[in-house]
Amino acid sequence: MRLGVLDVGSNTVHLLAVDAHRGARPLPAHSYKAELRLAELLDEDGAIGPEGVDRLVSTIADALQAAEDKGCEDVLPFATSAVREASNAEQVLGRVKTETGVDLEVLTGEEEARLTFLAARRWFGWSAGKLLVLDIGGGSLEIGYGIDEEPDAAVSLPLGAGRLTAGWLHGDPPGPDDVRALRRHVRARIARTVGEFSRFGSPDHVVATSKTFRQLARLAGAARSAEGLYVQRELSRSSLEEWVPKLATMSALQRAGLPGVSDGRSSQLLAGALVAEGAMDLFGVESVEICPWALREGIILRRLDQLPTT
Numbered sequence: 001m002r003l004g005v006l007d008v009g010s011n012t013v014h015l016l017a018v019d020a021h022r023g024a025r026p027l028p029a030h031s032y033k034a035e036l037r038l039a040e041l042l043d044e045d046g047a048i049g050p051e052g053v054d055r056l057v058s059t060i061a062d063a064l065q066a067a068e069d070k071g072c073e074d075v076l077p078f079a080t081s082a083v084r085e086a087s088n089a090e091q092v093l094g095r096v097k098t099e100t101g102v103d104l105e106v107l108t109g110e111e112e113a114r115l116t117f118l119a120a121r122r123w124f125g126w127s128a129g130k131l132l133v134l135d136i137g138g139g140s141l142e143i144g145y146g147i148d149e150e151p152d153a154a155v156s157l158p159l160g161a162g163r164l165t166a167g168w169l170h171g172d173p174p175g176p177d178d179v180r181a182l183r184r185h186v187r188a189r190i191a192r193t194v195g196e197f198s199r200f201g202s203p204d205h206v207v208a209t210s211k212t213f214r215q216l217a218r219l220a221g222a223a224r225s226a227e228g229l230y231v232q233r234e235l236s237r238s239s240l241e242e243w244v245p246k247l248a249t250m251s252a253l254q255r256a257g258l259p260g261v262s263d264g265r266s267s268q269l270l271a272g273a274l275v276a277e278g279a280m281d282l283f284g285v286e287s288v289e290i291c292p293w294a295l296r297e298g299i300i301l302r303r304l305d306q307l308p309t310t
Contacts, residue, residue, distance in 0.1 A: 001019075001020065001021060001073050001074075002017060002018070002019050002020075002029060002070070002071050002072050002073055003017070003018055003020055003026075003072060003073065003074055003075075003076065003300060003303065004016065004017045004018075004067040004070070004072035004074070004075040004076070005018070005075070005076045005077075005078075005296045005299050005300055006060070006063055006064075006067070006075050006076065006077040006078070006102070007078060007080070007295065007296050007299075008038075008056070008060070008077070008078065008079040008080070008082075008083060008104060009038075009079075009080050009082070009137060009138055009139075010037070010038055010039035010080060010081055010082035010137055010138025010139035010140075010160055010162050010163065011035060011036070011037055011038075011039065011137070011138035011162055011211075011264075011265070011268075012033050012034060012035050012036065012138075013033065013034050013036055013056070013059045013060060013063060014031070014032070014033040014296070015030075015031070015032040015033070015063040015066055015067055015075075016028060016030075016031055016296050016300075017029045017030040017031070017066075017067060017070045017072050018300055020300060020304055021304070021307075022304045022305070022307045023304075026297060026300050026301070026304070029070065030066070030070045032062070032063055032066040034059045034062070034063075035264045036052070036055055036056060036059060037138070037162055037264075038052060038056070038082035038083065038086075038138075038139075039081070039082045039138045039139045039160060039162035039163045039166065040162050040163075040165070040166040042082075042086060042166075045087055046085065046086060046087040047086055047087045047088040048082070048083075048086045048088060048092055053092055053095060056092070056096065057095060057096055057099050057100060060077075060096060060100050060102055061099070061100050064100060064101075064102065075102075076105075076299050076300070076303055077102045077103070077104050077105065078104060078105040078106070078107050078299060079093075079104045079105070079106045079107070080106075080107055080112055080137060080139060080140070080295070081109065081112075081137065081138075081139030081140040081156075081158070081160060081163075082138065082139050082162075083104065083106055084106050084107070084108070084109075085139070085158075089106070093106070108156070109140055109142065109155070109156020109157075110154050110155065110156055112135075112137075112140070112142050112156055112295055113133075113135070113142035113143060113144045113151065113154035113155060113156055114144060114150065114151055114154045114298075115295055115298030115299060115302060116133060116135045116142055116144060116209060116294050116295045116298050117131070117133045117144030117145075117146065117149075117150075117151040117154060117298075118149055118150075118298045118301055118302065119209070119291070119293035119294055119295065119297040119298035119301060120133045120144075120207050120209065120291045120293065120294075121148075121149050122149075122293070122297075122301055123291050123292065123293045123297075124205065124207065124291070128204060128205040128207075129147065129203075129204030129205060130145070130146065130147045130200070130201070130202075130203045130204045130205070131144070131145065131146065131147075131151075131203060131204070131205055131206075131207060132144075132145050132197070132203035132205075132206045132207070132283065132285070133145070133151075133206075133207050133208070133209065133291070134206070134207070134208045134209075134213070134276070134279050134280075134288065135208070135209045135210050135213075135294060135295070136159070136160065136161055136208075136210045136212040136213060136272050136275050136276060137160045137161070137210060137212075138160045138161060138162035138163065138268070139158070139160035139162060139163045140156045140157060140158055140159065140160045140163070141156070141157045141159040141160065141190075141275055141279065142154070142155070142156050142157075143155050143156075143157070143193065143197070143279070145197050145200055145203060146200075152200050153196050153197050153200065155193050155196065157189050157190065157193065158189075159186055159189055159190070159275050161212050161265075161268035161269070161271045161272035161275065162268050162271075164182060164186070164271040164274075164275070165267055165268045165270075165271045168181065168182040168185065168271070169182060169270060169271055172251050172252055172267070173248065173249055173250055173251050173270075174248070174270070176248070179248045179270070179274075182271065182274055183274050183278070186274050186275050186278045187278045187281075187282060190275075190278050190279055190282050191282055194282050194283060197283070202284075205289070206283075206285045206287070206288045206289070207288060207289050207290070207291045208235065208276070208288040208289070208290055208291065209290070209291045209292075209293070209294035209295075210294060211262075211265060212265070212268070212269070212272035212273075212275075212276065213235060213272075213276060213288070213290055214233070214260070214290055215260050215261050215262075215265065215269060215272075216235055216240065216243070216269075216272070216273055216276055217233050217234065217235040217290050218259055218260030218261075219239075219243055219258055219259060219260065219261070220235055220236065220239035220240070220243065221239075222234065222235065222290065224259075224260065225260070229292045232289065233289070233290040234287050234288065234289050234290065235276070235287065235288050235290065236286060236287045237277065237280045237281060237285060237286055237287065238286075240273060240276055240277040240280065241277060243273060244270075244273050244274060244277055247269060247270045247273055248270055250270075252266045252267040253266070255267075255269050255270075
């Protein structure tokens with residue numbers, strides 16, 4: 001069957017259509033995405049403004065049309081932190097439902113972490129042993145740890161690259177005092193969670209997902225995305241420690257000229273790098289391997305697991 005997963009994230013609305021059946025690897029068939037940056041469109045009261053809601057409804061309608069055009073039998077729609085934490089979330093969800101017919105499933109942060117962990121576990125398999133999974137989104141940082149398909153520990157922290165950029169990094173490039181303050185904030189928040197994971201012992205394999213980690217790995221010399229999913233890509237903490245000071249002195253336009261960095265994400269890259277560096281340092285991680293699968297694939301895998309056997 002062809003399934004569509006509609007991801008209303010803090011940065012983008014992304015429809016991924018895949019050909020899949022239970023027990024098989026989902027094969028990507030079509031991708032449609034639009035950058036909305038909802039995490040940066042919240043007003044002082046934490047609400048998504050009228051323009052943001054208009055754009056969200058219009059983009060979801062376009063994504064549904066793309067799903068129909070590509071023959072999707074079903075669409076699995078979900079939303080993450082930007083909608084979850086908006087003060088007008090109920091009104092936004094109601095308008096989306098009324099105007100598009102889509103009933104968005106709003107995931108909790110822990111659900112995000114657990115589903116992303118499931119995707120990483122399926123990608124790397126049982127031989128990877130105890131996994132530590134890091135995922136930096138636009139609104140939050142998800143961390144999962146465990147030896148099975150369900151993590152033993154899973155948390156979500158409000159440390160997304162878009163959220164932190166909008167709230168902490170003013171100026172282009174931002175001032176050194178702002179960068180320093182954000183660095184302290186990030187590390188203090190992550191440090192509160194380390195004990196929850198350390199009681200399970202050291203991981204056998206540490207992996208990272210998300211556009212932020214992929215871009216940082218590319219900066220550090222990892223293979224281009226055009227070289228395919230199955231090329232091993234890694235990011236070392238030492239490379240991050242070299243790049244963070246450089247990124248802090250660059251404008252968004254200058255960052256956009258770096259290898260693998262998109263125009264739409266260049267303004268958020270510094271905040272994402274500070275989160276990645278802080279997480280790797282505080283968890284004692286020297287290197288992470290980039291996982292091509294993340295939350296969307298986790299949603300698809302969960303749905304396929306629920307299908308009846310034939």
